[in-house]
Amino acid sequence: MANSTRSQLRTLTNQEIKIDRLYKIWSEPEYNQAIDEALFYINSRGDGKWQMQDQTATGLTTVDQQFYDTPDDYLWLKVVEFNDRALTRVEYDDLVRQYTEFPTGTPTQYCLYKGKICLNPIPTQEGVLKMVYSKKVVNLTTDETESPFANRFDRAVALYAAFILLSQPSDSRNNQRASTKLTRFETELGVLLKMFLYSDRENMRFRSTYIPRTMRGRRYSRNFTH
Numbered sequence: 285m286a287n288s289t290r291s292q293l294r295t296l297t298n299q300e301i302k303i304d305r306l307y308k309i310w311s312e313p314e315y316n317q318a319i320d321e322a323l324f325y326i327n328s329r330g331d332g333k334w335q336m337q338d339q340t341a342t343g344l345t346t347v348d349q350q351f352y353d354t355p356d357d358y359l360w361l362k363v364v365e366f367n368d369r370a371l372t373r374v375e376y377d378d379l380v381r382q383y384t385e386f387p388t389g390t391p392t393q394y395c396l397y398k399g400k401i402c403l404n405p406i407p408t409q410e411g412v413l414k415m416v417y418s419k420k421v422v423n424l425t426t427d428e429t430e431s432p433f434a435n436r437f438d439r440a441v442a443l444y445a446a447f448i449l450l451s452q453p454s455d456s457r458n459n460q461r462a463s464t465k466l467t468r469f470e471t472e473l474g475v476l477l478k479m480f481l482y483s484d485r486e487n488m489r490f491r492s493t494y495i496p497r498t499m500r501g502r503r504y505s506r507n508f509t510h
Contacts, residue, residue, distance in 0.1 A: 296442035359420035
């Protein structure tokens with residue numbers, strides 16, 4: 285089943301608020317912004333480890349090419365492989381201190397440098413470069429744009445979006461209702477964290493390469509798909 289669209293999430297949020305004619309009527313842009321904020325907040329509570337965020341990008345390396353673009357939508361880089369062998373993550377500054385000139389051969393290490401993946405040694409043959417990464421959450425741009433989370437998350441999204449709208453500082457009449465929505469959201473999120481968050485054991489193989497993204501990626505370098 286496809287993930288819910290922004291329009292569907294807006295309907296669910298509206299149902300949570302149960303608008304009273306005596307209270308404020310929120311506009312569609314206000315609903316949309318609250319929904320986006322809810323998605324980003326849920327994503328942050330998962331710390332990039334929600335199972336459905338995993339994506340894979342693969343492409344071919346080029347002889348004597350050291351740097352390769354990262355996917356536009358990556359948030360956390362988990363694993364980098366060359367010809368099905370996991371590479372060890374190192375720091376670019378450490379490589380610069382270690383070598384006056386980068387060696388060539390079969391890559392065994394990688395690092396991030398200015399938003400690109402740097403391979404060490406520099407490949408002397410064409411091979412398959414694979415990246416396993418956690419996909420970042422972005423704003424929903426149209427009513428047809430789907431949520432990055434499965435339908436099971438819809439209630440949590442609607443509850444937190446309702447909390448945002450009801451807790452606006454310009455109107456204190458809904459403070460109690462906002463507090464109730466937040467309490468229900470925390471309960472719902474607790475269930476989701478148990479169901480869809482990687483446990484330490486499940487995520488153990490990613491630990492050596494599980495790092496936060498610090499720069500925005502560019503387009504794929506060559507023949508990358510995901």
